[in-house]
Amino acid sequence: MTVQAYTLDDLVKRLDPQATEGASQQYFLNLGPQHPAAHGVLRVMLFLDGETVVRAIPVLGYIHRGIEKMGESLSTRQFIHLTDRLDYLSALMNNWAVARTVEKAAGIEVSPRAEWIRTIMAELQRLQSHLLWLGVLGMDLGAFTPFLWGFRDREELTYIFEETIGARLTMNYVLPGGVMSDIHPEFAARVKKYVAYIRPKIAEYEALLSGNVILEERLRNIGRLSAEDAVSIGATGPVLRASGVALDLRKASPYGAYDKLEFQVPVGTVGDSWDRYWVRFEEMRQSIAMIEQLLGGIPEGPHMSVKPAVKVKLPEGVHYGQLETARGILGVFIAAAGGSDVPYRIHLRSPTFNNLWSVTRLAPGWRIADLVAILTTLDLVIPDIER
Amino acid sequence: MALFDPKGARAETRQVAGKSVAVLLAPRLVRRGFLHDVFYGLKSLLTGMRVTLPYGLTTSRIVTRQYPENRGTLKMYERYRARLTFIRDGQGRHTCTGCRNCEKACPNGSIIIETAKGAVTGKNEVQRFIWRFDACTFCNLCVYTCPFDALEMKGDFEHAVFDRRLLVYNLNSYAGPHASLWDKVEDEEQRKTLATKISPYDGKVPLAGTSMAGCPARAHGEGGAS
Numbered sequence: 252m253t254v255q256a257y258t259l260d261d262l263v264k265r266l267d268p269q270a271t272e273g274a275s276q277q278y279f280l281n282l283g284p285q286h287p288a289a290h291g292v293l294r295v296m297l298f299l300d301g302e303t304v305v306r307a308i309p310v311l312g313y314i315h316r317g318i319e320k321m322g323e324s325l326s327t328r329q330f331i332h333l334t335d336r337l338d339y340l341s342a343l344m345n346n347w348a349v350a351r352t353v354e355k356a357a358g359i360e361v362s363p364r365a366e367w368i369r370t371i372m373a374e375l376q377r378l379q380s381h382l383l384w385l386g387v388l389g390m391d392l393g394a395f396t397p398f399l400w401g402f403r404d405r406e407e408l409t410y411i412f413e414e415t416i417g418a419r420l421t422m423n424y425v426l427p428g429g430v431m432s433d434i435h436p437e438f439a440a441r442v443k444k445y446v447a448y449i450r451p452k453i454a455e456y457e458a459l460l461s462g463n464v465i466l467e468e469r470l471r472n473i474g475r476l477s478a479e480d481a482v483s484i485g486a487t488g489p490v491l492r493a494s495g496v497a498l499d500l501r502k503a504s505p506y507g508a509y510d511k512l513e514f515q516v517p518v519g520t521v522g523d524s525w526d527r528y529w530v531r532f533e534e535m536r537q538s539i540a541m542i543e544q545l546l547g548g549i550p551e552g553p554h555m556s557v558k559p560a561v562k563v564k565l566p567e568g569v570h571y572g573q574l575e576t577a578r579g580i581l582g583v584f585i586a587a588a589g590g591s592d593v594p595y596r597i598h599l600r601s602p603t604f605n606n607l608w609s610v611t612r613l614a615p616g617w618r619i620a621d622l623v624a625i626l627t628t629l630d631l632v633i634p635d636i637e638r
Numbered sequence: 639m640a641l642f643d644p645k646g647a648r649a650e651t652r653q654v655a656g657k658s659v660a661v662l663l664a665p666r667l668v669r670r671g672f673l674h675d676v677f678y679g680l681k682s683l684l685t686g687m688r689v690t691l692p693y694g695l696t697t698s699r700i701v702t703r704q705y706p707e708n709r710g711t712l713k714m715y716e717r718y719r720a721r722l723t724f725i726r727d728g729q730g731r732h733t734c735t736g737c738r739n740c741e742k743a744c745p746n747g748s749i750i751i752e753t754a755k756g757a758v759t760g761k762n763e764v765q766r767f768i769w770r771f772d773a774c775t776f777c778n779l780c781v782y783t784c785p786f787d788a789l790e791m792k793g794d795f796e797h798a799v800f801d802r803r804l805l806v807y808n809l810n811s812y813a814g815p816h817a818s819l820w821d822k823v824e825d826e827e828q829r830k831t832l833a834t835k836i837s838p839y840d841g842k843v844p845l846a847g848t849s850m851a852g853c854p855a856r857a858h859g860e861g862g863a864s
Contacts, residue, residue: 325745328743328779329743329744329745329777329779330745332745332775332777332779333745396690403701406701410715413715413717413718414715414717415717416717417715417717417718417719417778417791418718418719418776418778421775421776421777423777423778423779426782431778431782432717432782435717455689458685458686458688458689459685459686459689459690462682462685463682463683463685463686464675464678464679464682464683465683467667471667493664497652497654497659497661498654498655499659502654502657502659503654503655503657503659504655514660515649515660515661515662516659516660516661516662517647517661517662517664518652518661518662518663518664519663519664520663520664520666521666525664525667526664529664529665530664533647533662533664559739559743559782559783559785560739560783560785
């Protein structure tokens, strides 16, 4: 859907040319940019008929920070710390995406140990991100318990990151050539303890949420996204997989240590909110299984193959790299003039931007309360939508 | 018979991008008639109660940490990044040579270094190592880049002040040569002249000493609270 409108009046005229005052129940409503049910400064303009959504138009521009422009004056190593601030719930995976692209461009070898650390950290963070999403989903649909539990279990993972990396949210850990510091001596033991802790908790979430009649009524058949629509919008990650397309870069083009791991890709059947819920829920179990496999064999070796003093110079040309974050495919496009470690242009293809636009197809025909369920199962992180 | 069967997920193999991928298909939720749904709904609500009830009955599951009360026992992890400091030896000497690697590595210019040639040693010596706490993003690149292990991140975190200018200060406690240059100076009298003591708020620093919106200029080191 394309709407060409330059002012709010334009938009009203275009969407409802026949509207006469008092004769129609149709009106505009802004969901956001500051709204308790929206996660961050997301503004969705709703064209409503009574309480039913006729059209939903996301309006961007409230948290644009010019990160891509900043990337034109920073070396890639410095730029990585800004990628923490895109999708802050998968900060490590964002770091990794840039580092991987730079490594591919400059031909840097990465030791198996570094790849192992990156993979287990990415899976821990995927689990952490989905835990937060689960809590917020409960909160959005009117249950307060999952919110507290989600944050409780997420906190334990935050301590694991804090111990090894030294930061809780904006970590800046993965650099071209490896990772910034080796894992803490206590790391493996703590992760093992956490896995034993989280397994029964996941079962608890399942008993509390998955079988609950209210949650079922709020999710089943709400907001069906067909596979064709999902692909045409460019949706990725759990949103695409819930629509039945089994595209997961961890399987389709394995990176890190994923080719050594055994796991299944959770896939939905009809692409409704329930499928999106179930796919993320199952991904948590798969992540735990992957973490357990990774703990089985920690490769020895250096954690970094590039000395800090070495400038990672990018060869002339365009470079592209991508990987699967907790929300979908993050693509990093770098155009380099050559002979410098500062890119000429850096562009990020963020998963949430494309996932957000599926709301234009999903929302029509549903009530506002259902729209909240749709938005929460899309798992939006607003700073990732505009960089 | 539940609407949701956790074991209802079906495993199968699919071809994606020329690879066979093991997928797990989501179980579908089904309706089974009005009466069944009413009783199932009641049962599912009671199941939820059963899960949450133990949390209300026992205090052993409390995970909340009472922050200001637990200050005495609170220990941050050793790698926690909260405050940039100089690593000093037993005599209070740092190892910073003023090579400016950290200044160049800093993504947003939070580090400013002033150096001068030492009169005795003839080498570059740090006069002032200014850190802009107010701008720092704690990316750790300065510590990571430092070739002389002169910097570290400390874990203390209670840094709130009433005046933003107090967050811009010198890390070095003296202007003079780094630790290994001291031993090379043999003359006792010369050694005494090597270093000049400086305080965190000595010298001109960005923001410090200038008036900011509605807030008059203060002398260096003057607290905002009083």
